[in-house]
Amino acid sequence: MIDKRLILSLTDRGLEVFRHYLPPFVPRKNFRNPLYDDHKASCNVFFDKRNSCWRMHDFGDPRYSGDCFWLVSRIYGYDLRSDFVQVMKQISHDLSLGLYDDDEVILRQALVEISKEDNDHTDTTSATTGILNPRPFCYSTLAWDKTTLRYWESYGITQEVLERYGVLAIDDFSSYSRSGRFYTIRGGEETPIYAYDLGGGLKLYRPLGGGLKFMYAGRVPKPYIFGLSQLPEEGDLLILTGGEKDVLTLASRGYAAICFNSETKFVGDEIISKLASRFAHIVVLYDMDETGLRSSQAMVERHSTYGLKRLELPLTGEKSDKDISDFFRNGGKEDDLRKIIQSTLQV
Template sequence: MNIKEEILEHTNRGLEIFSFYMPIDFVPKRNFRNPLYEDRRASCNIYFDTRSKCYRMKDFGNEMYSGDCFWFAAAIQGLDMQRDFMRVLKMIINDLQLNIPLPYHDWSEKSKSNANIPPKPPISVNASKQAGSKKWFRIAEQSYKDNELGFWARYGIGTKTLQRFQVKSIARFESVSNQGKAYTIHSSSEEPMFCYSMRNFVKVYRPFSKMRFLYGGEKAEDYVFGFEQLPNKGDILFITGGEKDVLSLSAHHFNAICFNSETAQIPESIIESLLLRFRHIILLYDTDETGLREAERQTEVLSAYKVLTLTLPLQGIKSEKDISDYFALGHTEKELRGLLSAMLSQIYTQTIMMLRSCEIDYDNPPDASMSVVAVNGVPLGTQGNLFCITGGEGTGKSNYVAAILTGTLGTERLPAERTLGLEITPNPNGLAVLHYDTEQSEAQLHKNLGKTLQRASLKTVPEFYHSLYLASLSRKDRLKLIRESMDLFHHKHGGIHLVVIDGIADLIRSANDETESIAIVDELYRLAGIYNTCIICVLHFVPNGIKLRGHIGSELQRKAAGILSIEKDDNPEYSVVKALKVRDGSPLDVPMMLFGWDKAEDMHVYRGEKSKEDKEKRKTDELIGVVKEAFRSSLKLSYQELCEILMREMEIKERTAKKYIAYMKEQRILAQDTNGNYQKGELCRT
């Protein structure tokens, strides 16, 4: 394996290199402005190239600014990729702390520092020396021994976690004391040595020695261990007292960082940036006197940022005081999540009281009342994204929602015909399924819950399924309850499988208020990312072609991963489901599905797909509408201009736009003049 391939293997195929050198936050597959020049339009994105099997950057506005992670690292540092290639590789290895050796003649510092050390195959040596500095040090790295791996294993920490955080076993550590006297310490089976590396600084950890910590190099003022390993977004971030605690939490699937010690003051600037990425920041310090005192002090200093504190049920003695000890004593990830759930339940006492009054009690139906026709819809999408369902009254949206929810109540996937033509991912782990309704009466929602159970062949409501009636709450309280109950149910059930918000427009005062519309869609998108779930937004609008109306419709069109529209078919006994937006390809290429009422089944059933002729007619009509709009202010457009308009208006990729241009030429929707420019074709002029 060559060096370039080794670097890709260590950096998630180059994605971590883009994340390290990119001066702005980005999300793969989502457009942003290119930081390499004054880019006025967000027409650049990071994607995984299946041909080269690595992440690449694509700039649709300027092809010259496209390339792989090595090209980007060179460009952002002002280096020439051809002339400085080995320098770029060395820079990446140093900056990302990768345990990858370069060829001997390219690693000049290494050859100097190792001059007096005899070669030994299992040991690699790194050194850092500054003239006249007391921070000089040299370490001799070695492979992990069985007893050393056994030490980490007590806390649930395996080799993958050690490699991810660049924790090394060292055979020898050389440095100078504060008085300038050189010394050397060797590792042994009784006193092993490990080091945490952060660029030009190392912290040596000797768990069984009298002097447990030694330092070498120049420590950065903003020392934060584990920061580079954090995801872009998440639910909970723990701040612990030491590096071993960070490793133990990470090994048990929690996000964690630590500063140099529990007594170190946490910079407010770091807390501010982390709050943009995580829902909760929780101090998880030792349960001894120092840890309890510092946790209380830090909480008070950071009170403006609502930093929380979790105290472990440990005695506070030497062998039982921190999260590493907690796991070493046999406690599990599930038990820690139980402690989190209990802590949040105390915080959300008022919300729990509201939940009890809002949740449908299926065994105790409410008094009969007049039924009100509500706006119902069924979004369908992927984890971490929004999906939207839209349509008018009387189109069968309530039953469509019931069919989608039915597919989430079992452990195995139901046949597509059972869920009205959709393939719904089952829920074998019993994660939370949440259905919020803002418009229907309590009696109607109880009736709909019965239909959902009937379709799923269930007699009782599963513990993880919560159908919540919000119509009686104020708009402000509705959003508050949704936000806080998602957090509660996420921890109670170990995650959220699906969320349905039936009547998203009723969370704000007006669906045509731009500020409110942007804010509510952004908040729901943020929640979908934090809890890694799909949020289905039901919008009561009749769409105009492939576009949604109103400001809230425009925001959903931009942010949602997909949009479905339910309309009455030409045959009034059927409803037809059309795709207005899909993640990959074009919605016009997705089949139109039919469903209708079946008396024998006492429910709506799947009626197949519309014919190929109907599909082609819809495709032609929609493309004619897009072309007429495109040429509203111009009689002629170049190929590139037309391609960009189609990509923007239809939310499709470049290859799909080019395919549609060829199709529209063939169907006489577009015409081309002698200069190669495009204009409206015969079908658009009739």
């Protein structure tokens, strides 16, 4: 069973949850509350030592104050008491923690480790910059061959695209836990590990199990936009999609595509404005499940000034039939996608 301690431990005691859903902010410095029409910067996110987690407090309206679980319940309209499990599932989904996809035994083992470290938390955020001090890490890679390419080829993703987008096949990865414990994880033929190179850090990806699906190491760019540096200077069509694999799937078929850290990530007008100045059309292609559909609609409505279009695929929304990668793996054709895009742009 998953509980709040595991989510807090995996999100720097909730700080990364606040960073995900709120516009950019500096911890302990006041900003305008985006949950209502706030005219004065009187809200901040601070570390609550008593409860060992980050909390948000609005001095102008204390009703808008609480921990990261409260924030998610407020955004989605959940009842914090009766819907708490759903709140945790929402966080796991939106931050790509993979907690409800992995093996239950692995999760229980993870909980045991987390419980031992609950009292060992140290706040490594700089009080002046608000930037986390990343723990050191090292890794070794494998060459692209029949074995390391097998997972990607099932989606039609080519080696050329993997190399162009800085995807690595990981042999082993080592770092330190928050308590200072050194650890190493190793991939295998049945449980491969891949990584997206972020420049000053990595986003590790274990698609077939063997532990948490996603892990971060080093510094993560703010904002995180995967595929941005590979975009042409200008073009006719840009696709905003749900994840890195979807970007790679589309790129392997000649489309310009990017993704943010997740479908529910807040994206400011400044970013969309710059993209709209480079591309004639922007379409939002998120997952066909409830969260993806709701998030794509919110993205289109939030940036209505730029005429974004919402693209839907003929998928069920189930786990293995919900995104553009599933679309092609399950037999979808490029002509089918082209027709769907043309139909969407004509609306």
